[in-house]
Amino acid sequence: MASPSNVPKPGRTLFALFAVIAILAGVALLQGQTKPKLGLDLAGGTTVTLTAKTEKGKNPPADLMDQAVKIMTQRVNGLGVSDAEVAKQGSNNIVVNVPGEGQGRVVGLIGTTAKLQFRQVFAYTDGKPTAGGATATPSASPTGKASPGSSASPSASPSASPSATPRKRAVSDALAAPTPNPSGSGSPSPSASPSASPSSPLVSPSPSTGAQTYAGVTDKAVIQQFESLDCYNGDRHAPGANDPNRKFVAACAQKVEDGQVGKYILGPVRVLGENVKSATAMPPNSQQGQASWSVSLKFDGKGAKQFGDVTTDASKAYQGDPSAPQAQVAIVLDGQVVSAPQINQGAITGGNASIDGPADSFTQQYATDLANVLKYGALPLEFKQSSIDEVSSTLGSDQLTGGLIAGAIGLGLVVFYCLLYYRGLGLVAVSSLIVASVITYEAVVILGEGMGFRLSLPHIIGLIVSIGITADSFIVYFERLRDELRAGRKLRSSVENAWKRARRTILVADAVTFLAALVLYFLAVGGVAGFAFAMGLTTLIDIVVVFFFTKPMVALLSRTAFFGRGHPMSGLDAKRLRRTTPDTAGATARKTSQEA
Numbered sequence: 001m002a003s004p005s006n007v008p009k010p011g012r013t014l015f016a017l018f019a020v021i022a023i024l025a026g027v028a029l030l031q032g033q034t035k036p037k038l039g040l041d042l043a044g045g046t047t048v049t050l051t052a053k054t055e056k057g058k059n060p061p062a063d064l065m066d067q068a069v070k071i072m073t074q075r076v077n078g079l080g081v082s083d084a085e086v087a088k089q090g091s092n093n094i095v096v097n098v099p100g101e102g103q104g105r106v107v108g109l110i111g112t113t114a115k116l117q118f119r120q121v122f123a124y125t126d127g128k129p130t131a132g133g134a135t136a137t138p139s140a141s142p143t144g145k146a147s148p149g150s151s152a153s154p155s156a157s158p159s160a161s162p163s164a165t166p167r168k169r170a171v172s173d174a175l176a177a178p179t180p181n182p183s184g185s186g187s188p189s190p191s192a193s194p195s196a197s198p199s200s201p202l203v204s205p206s207p208s209t210g211a212q213t214y215a216g217v218t219d220k221a222v223i224q225q226f227e228s229l230d231c232y233n234g235d236r237h238a239p240g241a242n243d244p245n246r247k248f249v250a251a252c253a254q255k256v257e258d259g260q261v262g263k264y265i266l267g268p269v270r271v272l273g274e275n276v277k278s279a280t281a282m283p284p285n286s287q288q289g290q291a292s293w294s295v296s297l298k299f300d301g302k303g304a305k306q307f308g309d310v311t312t313d314a315s316k317a318y319q320g321d322p323s324a325p326q327a328q329v330a331i332v333l334d335g336q337v338v339s340a341p342q343i344n345q346g347a348i349t350g351g352n353a354s355i356d357g358p359a360d361s362f363t364q365q366y367a368t369d370l371a372n373v374l375k376y377g378a379l380p381l382e383f384k385q386s387s388i389d390e391v392s393s394t395l396g397s398d399q400l401t402g403g404l405i406a407g408a409i410g411l412g413l414v415v416f417y418c419l420l421y422y423r424g425l426g427l428v429a430v431s432s433l434i435v436a437s438v439i440t441y442e443a444v445v446i447l448g449e450g451m452g453f454r455l456s457l458p459h460i461i462g463l464i465v466s467i468g469i470t471a472d473s474f475i476v477y478f479e480r481l482r483d484e485l486r487a488g489r490k491l492r493s494s495v496e497n498a499w500k501r502a503r504r505t506i507l508v509a510d511a512v513t514f515l516a517a518l519v520l521y522f523l524a525v526g527g528v529a530g531f532a533f534a535m536g537l538t539t540l541i542d543i544v545v546v547f548f549f550t551k552p553m554v555a556l557l558s559r560t561a562f563f564g565r566g567h568p569m570s571g572l573d574a575k576r577l578r579r580t581t582p583d584t585a586g587a588t589a590r591k592t593s594q595e596a
Contacts, residue, residue, distance in 0.1 A: 010552030017548040038450035039456030040099035042400050044048040046390060050111045050383040052092045059091040064380040069094060074112050074376040093386065099454050103344040111383050113334050114373040115242055116273025119312055121328040121340050122217050123265035127231025127252055217265055219248040226250040231261045239523060242335030244498045256337040257361070264337055266330050272311035275303025279374035281367040282354070293367035294356035295374070304351030314343035331355060399457055407464040414471050422478060424563065425571035428553050436470050436545045438537060462534025469513060470542045474550055477502040491558045497552050506546055511589070514539045
């Protein structure tokens with residue numbers, strides 16, 4: 001006699017399944033999404049053509065174009081945008097198709113060059129054009145009101161000012177212990193904040209403060225460009241600012257903060273973005289006094305050494321004159337200064353840094369986007385948008401209607417066959433298909449909101465094909481059950497014996513289907529990969545439904561008089577199955593034993 005712990009409890013299994021279905025529905029409602037997101041072919045979207053910028057309009061090298069396509073594809077995947085396509089067209093164009101409306105942000109990030117550079121600052125002032133000698137001297141405090149007593153001591157508190165550089169971002173050494181003060185006058189105070197202080201707030205230059213001396217700047221053309229540069233008009237991309245081969249460049253701040261935007265003269269490139277090993281968006285950390293999102297950077301061996309060198313130089317400049325612009329290290333992205341923090345705690349040699357800022361400007365989306373474009377590296381070429389078009393979903397709607405009609409016809413035929421052949425037992429198959437459909441719908445909705453999954457025509461085809469795959473599992477179990485009944489066994493024991501025989505077949509069949517979908521997904525692209533994803537998803541759902549709904553439901557129904565006594569409409573009646581009598585079954589068993 002079986003112990004009570006081994007007795008099947010189908011009621012509990014069904015309750016657990018329905019509880020999971022309810023939880024999935026709750027998750028979808030909490031996400032605020034109750035309908036699946038549709039792909040480019042069904043909902044329309046944005047198509048943009050990017051043209052490579054080359055000297056004299058020459059065609060770019062094919063290997064660089066292929067590398068650009070690869071990086072753009074990685075950025076798309078990193079943003080969680082499903083069903084997007086990046087393809088090379090001709091010799092110098094790349095076409096990007098992004099499904100859904102309002103995808104300007106995604107398109108912009110995909111085509112961003114994302115050249116990251118770290119340069120030492122040599123001059124800094126407000127971004128308005130100025131005549132030669134009308135700007136503030138480099139030795140003046142950037143705020144115009146620094147206290148001499150506080151700036152002279154190397155042990156002054158390194159905490160950041162409430163208002164910092166444009167966009168108020170800073171590079172922090174919170175992930176790396178600061179080295180001792182290069183001047184040898186002692187380490188910072190133990191109560192000091194572990195983050196490097198950002199530069200002081202912008203102020204308009206005052207002609208009375210004296211002429212700008214541009215100490216250390218040897219390029220007169222850059223000085224002239226700096227003085228005439230207007231960072232308040234145009235796109236704030238100074239000519240040559242993104243050229244890593246130029247020793248000195250003039251550059252504008254990336255964003256306007258508090259109605260002001262700064263401009264800089266920057267020295268040679270000290271660290272390139274290609275030496276950034278990883279970039280990760282980090283949430284606020286109140287315990288460390290970090291109120292906004294940040295981007296954590298980790299350099300490779302070469303980058304860690306170079307970053308240590310440039311922060312060493314900046315720290316030495318700070319020790320000589322805390323108000324010197326050379327005490328700042330500018331983080332330059334695509335020729336614009338993201339931030340220019342002041343290194344006042346010593347060199348940062350741990351190989352880690354972070355870009356952060358105030359919560360109002362450095363949002364989760366900004367940090368995630370910045371980390372995404374940095375982690376996959378810069379594009380080998382610069383691109384311009386040649387065209388951008390909105391794709392209509394009219395054709396896709398007609399195709400969707402046709403696909404849904406085909407699916408409804410296929411589902412109707414399966415239901416008709418199950419009811420005709422299995423009668424009452426066919427209702428279990430139909431109920432199982434309904435449960436599988438509900439779980440699939442919830443999964444598609446949740447994946448659409450959480451991972452950017454979008455339903456396209458290939459996905460729908462995969463879902464329609466899966467109807468037959470799911471029905472096969474039911475048929476395998478039902479036929480095993482009928483075999484047990486034909487052998488003269490009782491229904492309740494037949495349910496368990498048939499399940500032991502059928503589940504192995506079901507698992508093997510679903511495993512083969514899932515492996516095929518997995519291989520197809522990784523080896524194929526575009527629509528074929530979408531078809532494989534849908535087929536793999538529904539295969540997993542099929543296993544869940546058969547194990548947690550179909551079998552427990554049959555076990556429950558076997559306890560009812562309608563099925564237990566073999567009603568003619570139950571699909572398990574003895575006459576229709578030609579069930580053998582007990583005597584015949586016993587004689588057959590004895591004969592088989594003697595033969596053995």
